[in-house]
Amino acid sequence: MSGAPIAFYFDFSSPYGYLASERIDAIAAEFGREVLWRPVLLGVIFKTTGQSPLVSQNLRGPYHQRDMERSARKHGIKFALPDPFPFASIYACRIFYWLEARDPAAAKAYAHAVYRAAFTRNRSVSEAVDAIAVAVECGHDEAAVKAGMQEAAVKDRLRDETQAAMHKGVFGSPFVIVDGEPFWGNDRLGELREWLQTGGW
Amino acid sequence: MSGAPIAFYFDFSSPYGYLASERIDAIAAEFGREVLWRPVLLGVIFKTTGQSPLVSQNLRGPYHQRDMERSARKHGIKFALPDPFPFASIYACRIFYWLEARDPAAAKAYAHAVYRAAFTRNRSVSEAVDAIAVAVECGHDEAAVKAGMQEAAVKDRLRDETQAAMHKGVFGSPFVIVDGEPFWGNDRLGELREWLQTGGW
Numbered sequence: 001m002s003g004a005p006i007a008f009y010f011d012f013s014s015p016y017g018y019l020a021s022e023r024i025d026a027i028a029a030e031f032g033r034e035v036l037w038r039p040v041l042l043g044v045i046f047k048t049t050g051q052s053p054l055v056s057q058n059l060r061g062p063y064h065q066r067d068m069e070r071s072a073r074k075h076g077i078k079f080a081l082p083d084p085f086p087f088a089s090i091y092a093c094r095i096f097y098w099l100e101a102r103d104p105a106a107a108k109a110y111a112h113a114v115y116r117a118a119f120t121r122n123r124s125v126s127e128a129v130d131a132i133a134v135a136v137e138c139g140h141d142e143a144a145v146k147a148g149m150q151e152a153a154v155k156d157r158l159r160d161e162t163q164a165a166m167h168k169g170v171f172g173s174p175f176v177i178v179d180g181e182p183f184w185g186n187d188r189l190g191e192l193r194e195w196l197q198t199g200g201w
Numbered sequence: 202m203s204g205a206p207i208a209f210y211f212d213f214s215s216p217y218g219y220l221a222s223e224r225i226d227a228i229a230a231e232f233g234r235e236v237l238w239r240p241v242l243l244g245v246i247f248k249t250t251g252q253s254p255l256v257s258q259n260l261r262g263p264y265h266q267r268d269m270e271r272s273a274r275k276h277g278i279k280f281a282l283p284d285p286f287p288f289a290s291i292y293a294c295r296i297f298y299w300l301e302a303r304d305p306a307a308a309k310a311y312a313h314a315v316y317r318a319a320f321t322r323n324r325s326v327s328e329a330v331d332a333i334a335v336a337v338e339c340g341h342d343e344a345a346v347k348a349g350m351q352e353a354a355v356k357d358r359l360r361d362e363t364q365a366a367m368h369k370g371v372f373g374s375p376f377v378i379v380d381g382e383p384f385w386g387n388d389r390l391g392e393l394r395e396w397l398q399t400g401g402w
Binding site for chain 2: 045048049050051052057058059060062063066067070073074166169170171172182184185187188190191201
């Protein structure tokens with residue numbers, strides 16, 4: 001059983017996106033599916049939906065901080081909410097797309113490295129220098145990454161991917177689309193798995 | 202295995218609250234637990250959290266309409282989003298608490314009847330006359346219900362319950378608290394069941 005790749009939309013500053021990033025490939029692999037990772041700028045999307053980041057909201061914030069930790073424990077994923085939070089993710093996104101045009105596997109490895117730096121080691125990944133440092137640790141050339149992330153084509157690519165995601169209905173992170181069926185939230189990965197297993201309902 | 206009652210907070214105008222109402226008692230019963238039903242006015246809580254009803258939000262609205270139907274299908278629950286939506290639920294809430302002070306089982310039966318009228322038969326339950334009609338169909342005396350729902354003590358009770366819910370962190374519907382542990386959303390009932398089964402993680 002196999003099929004089209006699963007689209008995995010996320011923001012690097014999203015804790016639930018991080019939690020999903022640690023499980024999505026294994027779930028897809030069970031059903032012979034590839035995962036197309038698509039970092040986007042949720043802040044741009046929030047301007048359309050009128051949302052604000054979860055943890056800055058009354059009542060919702062404390063619940064979600066607790067829930068993030070509980071969700072991480074449930075799946076045995078190391079997790080600590082970074083400080084400051086939320087943080088800028090534009091440079092990591094640009095580096096991701098620059099890498100992806102050259103080597104999709106390297107881009108995915110870089111995404112894992114960014115997420116783990118931010119959500120397990122409280123390391124800043126928000127400034128350009130931080131985002132580059134993670135790429136260098138992944139084995140990439142500092143000067144090449146620095147030049148690459150400033151290319152107009154890379155900036156356009158990120159803008160286009162964010163717009164394309166919004167056109168597909170993406171309004172949060174993580175957001176997964178499989179065969180046209182959308183699933184929002186890390187807590188829907190179990191349901192996504194059932195969908196892949198049963199073909200839907 | 203048994204323990205303290207599970208608190209089930211919901212708004213009568215909440216589709217996900219309706220979906221949860223059809224499953225929560227059975228889940229609790231598996232573990233020898235009672236469920237304390239607590240209708241609240243989410244509109245009052247939204248003033249504190251700055252949220253707006255889901256289906257009126259860009260991008261989020263269409264997703265959630267689709268997801269409500271998908272979630273209902275998954276669990277074999279009859280569902281149709283009422284029109285207009287969302288609707289006022291204050292009269293149904295007042296009748297619930299008036300009934301509950303006399304007979305908790307009758308209050309729960311009334312809550313089921315209100316939810317099913319709204320979410321399976323597109324019947325209005327928002328005006329006082331509508332909310333009373335459902336109570337009459339449940340076997341209650343029209344004049345007694347009409348007088349009861351206007352009692353100052355009943356109005357105060359609803360206000361107090363909504364405030365108390367907010368103080369416990371309730372910001373959405375459904376919202377379940379078991380042994381101090383909060384679970385928001387119909388999609389967390391599976392996790393709630395695991396929590397009851399394992400004692401938490």
